[in-house]
Amino acid sequence: MLNDYLKSPRDVRLELAERAKAERLRQNLTQEALAHAAGISLSTPRRFEKTGDLALASFVEIAFALRRMDGFDALFPAPPVHSLFEAVPRERKRARRPDAS
Numbered sequence: 001m002l003n004d005y006l007k008s009p010r011d012v013r014l015e016l017a018e019r020a021k022a023e024r025l026r027q028n029l030t031q032e033a034l035a036h037a038a039g040i041s042l043s044t045p046r047r048f049e050k051t052g053d054l055a056l057a058s059f060v061e062i063a064f065a066l067r068r069m070d071g072f073d074a075l076f077p078a079p080p081v082h083s084l085f086e087a088v089p090r091e092r093k094r095a096r097r098p099d100a101s
Contacts, residue, residue: 013052016059021049023066038065 007015024034024045031049035042038061045062048054054062063069 010052013054015052017048017050017052017054020045020062020066023068027066029066034062034065038062 024031029037031045032042034045038045038058040058040061044054044058048058048062060069060072063072
């Protein structure tokens with residue numbers, strides 16, 4: 001996924017759908033077999049492969065069924081720690097809403 005920031009979110013979804021379909025076919029699975037293995041309805045992988053639209057929970061189920069969870073750890077990594085002071089979590093206080101009175 002080179003130049004990801006030059007792609008629209010829709011383009012990224014469609015590319016992920018194409019890659020998932022290619023992996024499904026590489027494993028010689030039908031959409032029905034994938035749906036069964038993932039515990040989702042048959043319409044879910046059909047819609048995903050066609051439109052790229054999919055709920056996150058279903059995407060994770062498909063990735064798990066295809067045994068392709070290896071890349072998820074790279075998403076949203078914790079920021080690197082540069083000093084001991086950064087390693088200690090700071091208590092965050094929520095701002096209070098002003099009274100509506």
